[in-house]
Every structure is written in C-alpha cells, then in structure tokens.
Amino acid sequence: MQSTPPAQRMRNFAIVTIAIVLVVALVLGVRAQNFTDSLATQAKQSQPLDIALTNGKPTLMEFYADWCTSCQAMAPDLATVKAQFGDRVNFSMLNVDNTKWLPEVTKYRVDGIPHFVFFDNKGRVLAQAIGEQPRQILELKLTDLMAGNPLSDTAAAGEVSKFTPKVVPSEDKADPRAHG
Template sequence: MNLENPTSPESATPYQLRNLLVAIAAIVLTAALFFGFQVQQSGTSLDAVAAAALPIDVALANNKPTTIEFYADWCTSCQSMAADNLSLEKEYSDRMNFVMLNVDNTKWLPEMTKYRVDGIPRFIFLDPANKAIGDSTGAIPREIMAANIEAAIADRPLPYNSTSSDRISPVTETQAADISQPRDHGKKF
C-alpha cells in the first residue's frame, strides 16, 4: 500500500480548499465586473446629450442664445459632464440652444478653427445674434455652467467668462497624409 497517494483524504483537503477559494474569487470578480458594467451603462452617455442637442443651423437661425459644446467620445472630461449637461439642456432648452459638435468629425473643422478649439470639452456661448460672448474649456462644474447660461439668457455679461479647468483633453490638428513613396529617395519631379 502506497502511503503517499495524492488522492488520499488527508492530501486532497488542502487542494480542495485552494480550488474552492479560487472558484469563489472568480465568482466575486465576475459579479463585480458585471455590476460595474451595469452601473457604467446606466449613466448618461454623450450620445444621449448629443441626441437632445439641436443641429447648429437650427440653433443659429432661431434668435435664442446658444451654447456650442465641442466634444469627443474618447474624452473622459466630456463623459464626466454628460449627466450635468443633459440636465442643463432639459432645464434651459426653452430659452437657450444647445449644440454639440464632435471634434473627430472633419465636417466641423471650420467651426473648430473659428472658435480656436485646442482642448475639449470646449463651450462657446453666443448671444441671440450669434456673436461669441464667452467661452469655457475643460470639465466645468454644473453651477458655473448654469450661471453662464442664465447670464446669456438674461443678456448679461457671463460671470465665468473664459474659464478653464485643469481637466482638458488636447485636440491636435488633423495632419495631411504623407504621400511620398519609399523609393522616391528625394527625387524632385
């Protein structure tokens, strides 16, 4: 009879305990990931805010003040402000236009150039005649955004004009593609 049999009841207990602990840890991690994704997905998305926003041509034609937000889906500061911005849109949309322009869409390059967008989120405040009256860049607290919106609606100077936070995602200009060929070797044509 072999006394060092690995399947004996005395030697199987430590392995079973280790396997049980690994299985419990895997279940706990799986549950945490599942619930973490559920919480993340239930938050307000940039898509929801963009869906509630007006097209820029409609906003510029209806004689109300306008807030233009330049954003990108990858911008964590933009994402962190989504819920506040959606609530501001719902609260003030009867008196203020809200426009969202995605900086990753080259269609908005003229607007990005006009308003000198070099970081996002970037907010441009326009009066009813579409004249720029102020701007903010970065993750701006809801109270500051609300104060600026209320001032624009009341045709008063913005209390937080040209504000900037340290939570800015830089935007770089789209570079032209390099069309030189590897075998050109500096030939001049």
C-alpha cells in the first residue's frame, strides 16, 4: 500500500473541514428561515381578536412583522409558551404591516415591535410590554394573568430615558404658533 503524501492529506483535511463548515452554515440558515415560517404559521393559528376578547379567557395579543428580527427570534419561545398555555390563554397576533390593524396599532400606541398587550378574561388591558421578552418572563406573566394577579415584572420591563427636552421658544425668532 502506498501512503498518502503529507500535502495530499492536508488538502483532504481542508476540504473536509470546509464541507463541515458549509453544512453547519446551511443548517443554521434553514433554521433561521424557519423562524419566519414559524411566525406565519403561528399567525394563521392565532385566535381572531374579536373572539379572543369575548370568550372569557385571558389574552396575549402580539403586534409583529415578518421582517422583524426580534419577532423571528422570539418565535420558537412563543411556540413553546403557546403549547404550554394555549388551552387556558388566547394568543392573538396582529401584523403591523396589515392596514386592517391600524386602529389597534393606534389604540395601543404601538411604536415598536414586538409589542405585547395582556388582557384579563373580561377583555380589559392589564399591561403592555415592548421588545423581546424572555420565555420565563412571559410564562410568569401568563401564570399571573390566569390567576387574576397583578402581572409580574411589568413596571421594570426595560430602561427609560431620563432625558427631558427643554421646550422654550427662542427669543430671536418669531413664534410659529403666532400665525402671522
């Protein structure tokens, strides 16, 4: 038997390594694509809002968009939460890109997504949260929601800017509110 020269072995090793890296990248890419598909699937399976707010169960409403990377990143955790709580809590998803939901976007002051609105079993708003929410926090909030307790961790759901702009008319320019 002939032995393979060291240069040939090194080339073969490099080819195998590159092939493994490409397979891993392909698998991760397909997984990332499934997040978007998962969002679309979850939206199709979500409870219509009018039914969710009137059927006597608490509701978690999510404003989302297919292009939203945070929404995509949360999709697997939301699927897990829906599987865990779906028989006791309504899950309703509203796509902000659909003009049908413009009244709700305005009513709930959606200025960032994902945007979650938590309703009690009578359809009253209890709390809202904006941005990615860890699965454990969602589970805790839904457990409180089902029990009729105040929602945990709602007040401390992120940092708020301490900036306060000074709104003072300039002395050297005419006041634009003077209309003249």
